[in-house]
Amino acid sequence: MKYHLARGQEQLGTFSDLEISSGLREGSLKPTDLCWTEGMADWQSLESRLKGLATDVGEEYVAVTADAVETPQVAALREEVRKDHELPPVELASLGQRFAAFLIDAGLFFTPLFAIFSIVLDDKFKEQLLPVQHDAQAVAELLQKRVVEMTAAGNPTLELLSWLMIMVGLVNVVLLTLRGQTLGKLLLGIQIVRHMDGGRAGFVKAVLLRGLLFLVVGNLRYLGLLFLLGDALLIFRQDRRCLHDIVADTRVVRRR
Template sequence: MEVWIGRQGERHGPYQEKQVREWLRSGQLGRDDLGWYDGLADWQPLSVLFPQETPAAAPTPSMYAPPPPLQQPASATRIDYAGFWQRFGAWIIDLIILTIPSMIVMYLLGGMEAYKHLLEQMQGNGDMSAALREYAAATESSSVASVVIGFVYYALCESSKWQATPGKLALRLRVTDMNGQRITLGRSAVRNAVRLTTLVIALIPFVCYIAVAWTQRKQGLHDLMASTLVLNGSAQEQPPQRPQSSSDHGSFNA
């Protein structure tokens, strides 16, 4: 297993697990230094990753070699879950964006004519119950088309390399699996199928998003059902998913 080391806002490595354990035992690495390897959602203290390794004695100056080549800077922070209002704001932005294709579809499928007819019925003091039923029947196809457009929009965007819809990108949010990795199209489809169900019963965003306010990982109903997270930070700010190998096998000092 290859391990990346985070110290003072910089990322070093990757190094073999055996090396990291030796450096912990020799004291060249501190137990408060941070580590990350493929599969972790975020950086963790080395004391958490390798709790059994303790320094045998304080290191002497001769134990230190020149520092290994440094990689690009990386933030060693805890998992930063997106909050309720951030996610609600992203939903509003996406809703505004989706209004455009929805209005086009409504116009093409006769929804505007049905709306005008409904207004005429209301102004003429006609039977409102009958008028509403006629309107619902006339706009059924455009409503279904709008739902399908929204489903495809969310499913494709959140499983893309950006891991976010335009609304989430605007607020620097991303959708991940429970390990902080990009989700598949299938998982994204499941996640948004739950959103679609609540849309049908006219409860979105309340059912999906209200759970964000009180769940430990700020997950909505659709996150819980699909085992996903919404995190702060763009996809490009994540730790590397597949770190490149390093030829450095010397001592660690940074």
């Protein structure tokens, strides 16, 4: 059976049953897309159409008579619908899981950072820091210069801690891209997925939009702290989506 599909005012073309099923699985088609074929009184959403097919199949035996012959394509589509309905429902990650994952990730980053500060902040550095203590950029440059000087003087601890921070960052980027997880989320059994279909979030959504963009905005003077606070408070919404989830069109769920 062939269906005419549309999305808003845009005509998507004509698709067979199997092409629709495949498109819904791959994400190229959406449950809200409209469909029509001969015999239908009006356009329906794919979601409504598929639910109708699923209801027809159910768990009961369907008698096939000469007046109701089912084509192989329709049978295959109904089987796809039945399998989709058998999948376990997606469960949102709890507030406790998300907070615990945040604490783990923060600990993995800030522990070596604080260790670096404890080594670098000697009397000589404190004297250099006093004139520029209110200039964040100057403090960062001074700190970087001091770390380079101490590493060149033969302090392997600083270099080891620096590499540890870099490795943690790289591992998190890889995990977020491939699995939608940081090390903390991996340990807690939760992951970031696309909001609409629960698919893999990928590098752009999980890393750039959820992480890097909000890291940059959060560092803005005066407004950054308020922005991050508002972002965090949105987790108390019913769907537990913070502002970075809304921007990236993601949600955090328990991993199946």
